[in-house]
Amino acid sequence: MRNLALLALVNLLWAIQFPASRVAAQELRPLTLTWFAMLLAAILMLPVAWSERRPAAPPGRWPARVAQVLFLGLSGSLVAQMCLNWGLERAPASNASVINLTVPVLMTVLAALLLGERMSTVRWLAFALSIPGVLLSSGIRWNETSFVEGRYFLGNMLIFLSCWGSAFYNVYSKRALDWLGPAQLLVATFTVSLIALLPAMLIYEPGPMQRLQSASPAALFGLIIIGALSLALSMFLYFRVLGEVDATQASLSIYFLPVFGVLLSSLALHETLNSALLAGGFLVGFGAWLVTMHEQRSKRTVTTS
Secondary structure, three states, X not given: OHHHHHHHHHHHHHHHHHHHHHHHOOOOOHHHHHHHHHHHHHHHHHHHHHHOOOOOOOOOOHHHHHHHXXXXXXXXXXXXXXXXXXXXXXXXXXXXXXHHXXXXXXXXXHHHHHHOOXXXXXXXXXXXXXXXXHHHHOOOOHHHOOOOOHHHHHHHHHHXXXXXXXXXXHHHHHHHOOOOOHHHHHHHHHHHHHHHHHHHXXXXXXXXXXXXXXXXXXXXXXXXXXXXXXXXXXXXXXXXHHOOOOHHHHHHHOOHHHHHHHHHHHHHOOOOOOHHHHHHHHHHHHHHHHHHHHHHHHHHHHHHO
């Protein structure tokens, strides 16, 4: 239950990014906001990474380990952040809401390919409960979605590519956690992303420091919320849990994200919570609880036998 509670907290912290981004993005461009938020997250996690003890690493060559960090930084967090920001400039937000529902499925596929994890009957049942739950509670305006219009094709593809980046980062990190601590992994991969993202930010969004200096307190507060909570604390907790559970089990928890996103938006805008949100949230929570209880019982059985 502790891991389930932590995963729910992680998704709550990720969901805080949505309203914070709406405020900060009005004054800071997408790449500038992403770069400074990742920089803040890396700085905040640096003392933790410095004091963190690394796990007893399995035998392996350092070039392979460095390649893992580079893959995670370039193909994971960088692709996820850049492609999502660019995609949202070229496609409706409703399209992104639907496409992002593929992240847990993509994580399950990658967990099977990269980590050799298998889907059990209980895991399939949890997915069967969570998917209708998230559709009920996500508040997607289906009449506003458009996937076939040519003008949205590039944006849709960029958003889908960002989903692959997120899924890859969330799954492949489990291998790097064999020889790096959670904070060390976060700082290392974010540093790679920051170095790679810097030229793109300077080319496409010149004058980032002037934009940052002229930003309002509300925009700066949104930036701090994203960097400190949605990137630093949330990813640190996620990596801590990922070291103890399968990536497939962790992927199911991501269906909490749209539930919390709608919940926070409702509270921020003083909107009434509807029955669909409550029912969908219950299904998502029950599906995550079901697979968590099954995994714990299976581990106890293996331990005692």
